[in-house]
Amino acid sequence: MPATVELPLPTPRAALFDVDYTLLRPNEMFRAEGYQTMGAKFGLALDVERWNEAEKAAYAVVKARRAELGPAHDDGVYEAIAGAVITGMGGGPADVVQRCAEAVIREWTRCENFTLYDDVKPCLERLRAAGIGIGLVSNTNRDLGEVLEHFYLDAFIDATVTSLDVGFFKPAPQIYLAVLDRMDVSIADAVMIGDSYEDDVAGAMRCGLAAIMLDRDGRRELPVPTIRSLAELPAALSL
Numbered sequence: 001m002p003a004t005v006e007l008p009l010p011t012p013r014a015a016l017f018d019v020d021y022t023l024l025r026p027n028e029m030f031r032a033e034g035y036q037t038m039g040a041k042f043g044l045a046l047d048v049e050r051w052n053e054a055e056k057a058a059y060a061v062v063k064a065r066r067a068e069l070g071p072a073h074d075d076g077v078y079e080a081i082a083g084a085v086i087t088g089m090g091g092g093p094a095d096v097v098q099r100c101a102e103a104v105i106r107e108w109t110r111c112e113n114f115t116l117y118d119d120v121k122p123c124l125e126r127l128r129a130a131g132i133g134i135g136l137v138s139n140t141n142r143d144l145g146e147v148l149e150h151f152y153l154d155a156f157i158d159a160t161v162t163s164l165d166v167g168f169f170k171p172a173p174q175i176y177l178a179v180l181d182r183m184d185v186s187i188a189d190a191v192m193i194g195d196s197y198e199d200d201v202a203g204a205m206r207c208g209l210a211a212i213m214l215d216r217d218g219r220r221e222l223p224v225p226t227i228r229s230l231a232e233l234p235a236a237l238s239l
């Protein structure tokens with residue numbers, strides 16, 4: 001896949017979307033102040049000023065677990081991320097950090113703690129009107145059926161695949177191939193859209209899919225097709 005692919009791409013038969021931070025915005029509970037509030041419930045004094053280093057520590061934990069465990073779905077990674085954030089923000093006794101991390105991850109499984117970005121429904125409606133199939137591909141142990149019901153997305157989505165279903169995390173090819181199989185669409189006829197360069201864009205491209213990076217914060221300058229909002233997606237797919 002050439003790194004210099006330019007937008008717009010030809011209109012595909014199917015658009016595949018990542019879920020977290022692409023369609024769904026996790027609420028404040030999963031940011032610095034939220035961690036501080038949760039920590040306080042467990043008697044931990046977590047420092048919001050240490051958020052950036054805590055986030056970096058969490059990324060390092062994810063990287064280390066992937067290096068150790070390979071591409072298989074890793075159910076323990078969520079608590080490990082939360083634990084790394086809590087420790088990075090000041091931490092405390094290991095058993096208390098562990099219970100606090102478990103509490104954060106219990107909240108992560110609840111749809112009530114997420115909102116749909118404003119640009120999602122207009123974009124999905126436009127794609128739907130153009131006859132494009134829509135699939136969701138998520139590294140998660142959540143039930144995407146519940147997500148569809150909670151956010152009234154059932155009518156827009158043809159297929160969903162999670163890493164828990166398939167047994168592999170993105171960027172392993174198996175997970176993208178599983179959703180295409182469910183949609184009966186070939187690699188050449190689909191485009192993957194997501195906020196993670198490695199999991200949504202590079203992984204998809206390695207298995208031959210076209211991909212578009214959604215960079216909502218404008219933080220990344222990467223040589224891949226990039227949009228800042230899903231409002232830009234229809235035009236990026238030549239609609």
Ligand SMILES: [Mg+2]
Pocket residue numbers: 018019020021022194195196
């Ligand atoms: Mg994401």
